[in-house]
Amino acid sequence: MIFSSFAFGKLRASAALVAIALATSGCSALHPGVNTQRLAPGEAPTPLGTPVRDNRSPMEAALACFGDQLVAQxxxxxxxxxxxxxxxxxxxxxxxxxxxxxxxxLMVYSALGKIGGPLTIAERFDPTIAERELGYTDRRQLGxxxxxxxxxxRVPWLPYFGGTITKSDYYIVGGITELNYDIRSGGGEVVINNIGPKARVYTQSxxxxxxxxNSRSLEVIKxxxxxKQFTGYEIGANVFRFFGTDLFDINVGAxxxxxxxxxxxxxxxxxxxRLISAVAKVDPSICMGQRQDTIPEFSADQLRGRALAAPLRQGAASAGPVSLLPVAPSAPVPSATLNDVSTSGDAPSGAMLQLGFEFGDTTLMGNxxxxxxxxxxxAARGPVNVMIIARETENWDPAKRDSLIDARLAAIVTALANRGIAPGGISVxxxxxxxxxxxxxxGPGMQEIARIQIRK
Structure with a gap:
């Protein structure tokens, strides 16, 4: 390949310009896409990145769903x-x-916090401050x-008679036991006259x-x-050769x-x-389907209260889909049909079984x-039609009403799942x-909010 002296001159001039630009302290190439702020006169600008956000993981929806499941239980x-x-x-x-x-x-503590629900977290990892203050109390120094x-x-110090520290029921221990580098790697590189691309992938786990x-018996419950495997990639291209009397060494990649x-x-x-599910005796598979391959937009705290509704819409993989939308019954039903809603606003109940909820709550009533x-x-003998009721004083806007119905249906599905009824056997x-x-x-003081059919 033949290059003219004019082409070499242009190439050298371009390289010189790039070098000058990179050497300039104020050049934006040194901080691409990063905002800067001069905090005081005479100071160098301080780079400012993105704001703080919730540290989310692919398990957010599953953890929120599991917390809702524990509440429903x-x-x-x-x-x-x-x-x-x-x-x-x-x-x-x-x-x-x-x-x-x-x-x-600390990550396990955060996971327990994301689950929430009826779990209470006891501090045992670093009780230094509490123990120190107990020492001050014992010496009558704390007030x-x-x-x-x-x-x-009458004394200025804080009396202490013991018994204020809550006992734990269970504790979680363990460790990170494996880090395996280079389980598998591969790549390729093509170089002609010291010019060419390269690519590589590698896997570790x-x-x-x-x-x-059990904190009391020290029995290991589960x-x-x-x-988990991790896959990385590396791609690049390089030039290392003389053009005329000039040596160029250029590398780019990612x-x-x-x-x-x-x-x-x-x-x-x-x-x-999974460990909490073992002591709570609930099936985590209902919520594990919400584990994602990507980072979700919302945190577990934001998803709590509605996360359990998603498995109901999707259904269990082995039991078929569960729909939260009205469906026509597949078989004849009693005279008080499932879709027979009075236009006057009064829905007859007939002899249909009823499940009730307290005002604005997702907790089932006492009976x-x-x-x-x-x-x-x-359900062991055939389809069962059930009416869901709540206090007549509930009068929510449609969006809140739908969200509350979803959470209440989720509570019923979980309660029935704990009794052997598959989610796929429940339809709204x-x-x-x-x-x-x-x-x-x-009836007096109550209103109908949904109807479901259960098949075993």
Whole structure:
């Protein structure tokens, strides 16, 4: 290939201009896409990046759904503590430090917080401040600004008679046990006269091992071991050769990998969810379908209260879809048909079973457990039609009403699932249309909000 001296001159001039531009301190190429702000006269501009946001993971919707599932179960409050979740891989770099996060226990704490619901989190990982203040109290040094009476004497220190620390029911411990580099890698490079592209992909994995222990008996209730793979890529092109009497060494490229520590957080969150399901005796598979391959837009706190409705719309993979929209019954039904809603606003109930909810709540009324047992018995003989009712004083806007109905239906599906009724056997046969603002009264002080059909 022949290059003219004119072409060489233009190439040298372009390279010189690029070098000058990069050497200029004010050049925007040194901070592409980053805003800067001069905080005081004479100071260098400070780069300002993106604002703080919720640290979300692909497990957000699943954790929120699981918390809703625990609420719907209406079980006892459980106090959960977290012990050490250490890095047992031993991987360390003198330049970069530990390859694996040392905050595994903190990630488990955060996972418990994302689940929420009836779980109470007990601090056992770092009780330093509490223990120090107990020491101050023991030495009669701690006060709250008030005067207290002890044995008939008024004292400025805070009396302490013990018993204020809540016991834990279970605690979670374990560690990150594997970091496997270069499970598989491959790539290619084509170079002609020291000019050419290259590409490479590589895979590594981590594993976590956790267990949940009964705090009183120290019995290990369940263990779990999860692993996750990470794939990275690297692409580039380079030029290293003489053009005329000038040597050019130009390299461009890009590389990326799923964040290692985010993957560990995701694995710990899923492990925590499965461990809690073991002690709460609920099936986590209803919510595991909401685990995503991407980072969701909303955090678990924002999804709580409506996350459990999604599995109902999608249905269990093995049991078929569950629809939250009205469907026509597939078989003849009693005279009080499922879709027979009076235009006057009063919906007759007939002999249909009823499940009720308190005002604005997703908790079933007190007699619900007996009704649920009756539903299961009748479902063994054929389809069962059930009316969902709430207080007549509820008069929400359509959006809030629909959201509350979704959460209430989710609570019923979870309660029935715990009794052996698959989600795929439950269908919604009537619910108010989005444009329907009327109250469908049913009996004194109550209104009908939905109807469902259950098949076993």
């Amino acid at each position: 209406n079980g006892p409050r459980r106090v959960i503590a977290v012990g050490d979740v250490k890095d047992y891989t031993g991987k360390y770099s003198i330049n970069e430090g530990n390859a694996i996060t040392q905050g595994g226990a 709250d600004g008030d005067v207290h009476e002890v044995n008939g004497n 981590v594993a976590v091992d956790l267990r949940i222990v 263990t779990i071991s999860l692993t 590389k990326g990998q799923e964040p290692l520590q985010l993957g560990i957080r995701t694995a710990l969150e899923e492990a925590t969810m 619900a457990q007996a009704v649920l047992d009756q539903i299961v018995l009748q 046969t009537w619910r108010p249309d989005k444009a329907d603002t009327s109250i469908h009264r049913d």
